[in-house]
Amino acid sequence: MVLVTGGAGYIGGTTARYLIEKGEQVVVLDSLVSSNIEDVPNGAVFYKGDVADTALVNEIVKKHNIDACLHFAAFIEVAESCQNPYKYFENNTSKALILFNTLKDNGVSKIVFSSTAAVYGEPEYTPIDEMHPLKPVNPYGLSKFFTENILSSFDASYNVRHVALRYFNACGAWGGSGEKHNPETHLIPLILQVPLGKREKIYINGTDYNTKDGTCVRDYIHVYDLAHAHYLALNYLRAGGRSEKINLGTGKGFSIKEVIEVCEKVAGKEINKEIRGRREGDPAILIASNKKAKEILGWDIAYNDLYDIVQSAYLFHKNN
Ligand SMILES: NC(=O)c1ccc[n+]([C@@H]2O[C@H](COP(=O)([O-])OP(=O)(O)OC[C@H]3O[C@@H](n4cnc5c(N)ncnc54)[C@H](O)[C@@H]3O)[C@@H](O)[C@H]2O)c1
Incomplete structure (x- = not known):
């Protein structure tokens, strides 16, 4: 089964729905800190909890025989990250580190991670490819940049493989999931x-x-196309693909x-x-x-x- 963190949120929820439609068995772990119980996709097993709750993640992975994790759970507001960087480094970086370590300790070695175009900072050229320098200009972008680096180290030292997907501007609605951020800034x-x-x-x-x-x-990319890319990334890792950082935009x-x-x-x-x-x-x-x-x-x-x-x-x- 696949563990989808943040699966009650906008992109995680859409992806969970997409995976269920493709015949995957999905477990959603979401604290509902920025979503509601009714946003959990039908057909998913749901746990309300935090990604840094090691005991809970241990239990989920063992009980449901999790083979891969799609990690969406994060805070996403750039302006808020400038006012309160601690909140972003704690949730998007420290808690991701704890989650990845728990997964690793349980033998889960495939992670698809929600990264962002914000890791690039002010572009030196466009279109931005993955070789573009990484110079995030706000704590949100930095929190994702650090997490990408944690994944690279987990790859090098523990053979945990990842695909970090750097989304540009996610938008649109599919399968009953749409943007409901509070406050809305998109x-x-x-x-x-x-x-x-x-x-x-x-x-x-x-x-x-x-x-x-x-x-x-x-660059506005539809959430359905993001969900599809996650499905492909999951199967890429299952087929033995090596770790990659990949842009998602049109x-x-x-x-x-x-x-x-x-x-x-x-x-x-x-x-x-x-x-x-x-x-x-x-x-x-x-x-x-x-x-x-x-x-x-x-x-x-x-x-x-x-x-x-x-x-x-x-x-x-x-x-x-
Ligand atoms: N929306 C975009 O345009 C965009 C662009 C680039 C990257 N991203 C990334 O995509 C991911 C999903 O974004 P979204 O727009 O769906 O956001 P969202 O706020 O709709 O969803 C995030 C979900 O994660 C949950 N969550 C947050 N912290 C948690 C924790 N510690 N434990 C358990 N659950 C937790 C929230 O309750 C929410 O349901 C995020 O990682 C974000 O950084 C989004």
Whole structure:
């Protein structure tokens, strides 16, 4: 069976659903610190608890004969990580270390880890490939960078294999899972709150970047495609694949203005917006090279069209 930590959350929940659909038996371990019991996918065995609860993880691994772990559980807010770095290093790094050690002690030697484009920091070139220097610019990115390094050491010393998947901007909804972060800080759900009457307007933070229309450009990857990549990474490790760090993005960039335009088309109405100054620490352009994911995992992208991505999110938010 597969252990999915953070499997009540947005990406972990979607991936757990995807794995169940593929016939995998899934155990979800989630403390519900940023999710709800009803977000646990149907068909998963659920344990409410912390990834650093060694006794509980020991029990789960033994009882369910766990062969691999997909580790999603983490805190994810960049701004909060700058205000309270301890919270991020504790949960995303220290607790990951404890979890990996418990898994290792129980003979679980395959880990798929949720990493992030934030490990790269300010890009020196785009598209960003996996050889790009790693210079995280905030505690969130650092917490994931440290955890990637822990995994590299576990590989070298204990033969625990991993695939660290560096997601760019996760978005969209699938199988009843969508973005429900509290507070919400991600662009697409924030924009969609405006036509759905939950927010007065969307702020555009800076229009003087060196991009096509002056607003920041990002690579938006559908959560279904992330789930699919996790399934491929799991099977890659089961087939004896060596440890890898792999980007997950579409390789295409959309500016904030372009995303708002697509949201307007999907919602069928104009969206109230206001321009304000730049936010500190926002790089102008973040676009992934996804060549390695395609070559090593055989990954292909189902959601290539931003309209379809936004539409899936819109339908989710309308119904939830
Ligand atoms: N959302 C994105 O755009 C994005 C981009 C890059 C990387 N990531 C990474 O993907 C992963 C999942 O992100 P998400 O957007 O689904 O977040 P989320 O907040 O929706 O899900 C995280 C889940 O982990 C659980 N959790 C947190 N700490 C825990 C702990 N110590 N023990 C047990 N459960 C715990 C929470 O209750 C929640 O259900 C995270 O590791 C995040 O850093 C997300």
